[in-house]
Amino acid sequence: MSWSVVYRLADGAALQITTQLPDPLPAGSGTKAVGSQRPTGTWDAQALDFVPSVVTEISAAEFMDRINAVNPAAWAEIMTQASADAIVAAILERFRASPRIRLDSPLTASSLGYLITVTGLTQAQVETVLTPAVK
Numbered sequence: 001m002s003w004s005v006v007y008r009l010a011d012g013a014a015l016q017i018t019t020q021l022p023d024p025l026p027a028g029s030g031t032k033a034v035g036s037q038r039p040t041g042t043w044d045a046q047a048l049d050f051v052p053s054v055v056t057e058i059s060a061a062e063f064m065d066r067i068n069a070v071n072p073a074a075w076a077e078i079m080t081q082a083s084a085d086a087i088v089a090a091i092l093e094r095f096r097a098s099p100r101i102r103l104d105s106p107l108t109a110s111s112l113g114y115l116i117t118v119t120g121l122t123q124a125q126v127e128t129v130l131t132p133a134v135k
Helices: 060-070 072-081 086-097 106-118 123-130
Strands: 003-008 014-018 029-035 042-044 049-051 057-059 100-102
Touching: 029 049, 057 060, 060 072, 060 086, 060 100, 060 123, 072 086, 072 106, 086 106, 106 123
Parallel strands: none
Antiparallel strands: 003 014, 003 029, 042 049, 057 100
C-alpha cells in the first residue's frame, strides 16, 4: 500500500492523506507520494513534506517522571519539602492536579526555577525536563 498526499497547488495545504487518489483530482491540486506507511508528523506546506511534530504538552505523570529521571534525590527532596514549604506544596499540587503540563509555559519554568532554589535540582536538569519531545 502506498500513501499519498493531495495538496492545494496555491499554498501547499494538505487536502487529503490517502492510499487511493481521487479520480479526477480536485481542480488546483497536486499529489505527492509519501511512502508505504501512513505518514507521521506535521505536513509542512512549504516543504511539501511531513516534518517531525514537536510535543510541548505532556501528561502530569510523564512530567513528574522526567523530574525523577534526571535527579531522583531532588525528586525525593521535593516530596519531603512539600510538607514544610507551602510554595513547594502548591507547585506539587498544581503538577498533580493538571491533566497536562505545558513544557513551554512560563509558569512551569518558574515553578521549576523555585524548586532549583530548595532542592538539588540543577538548571541543566530543568532544561532537560523542559525539552520538548519530537514524534
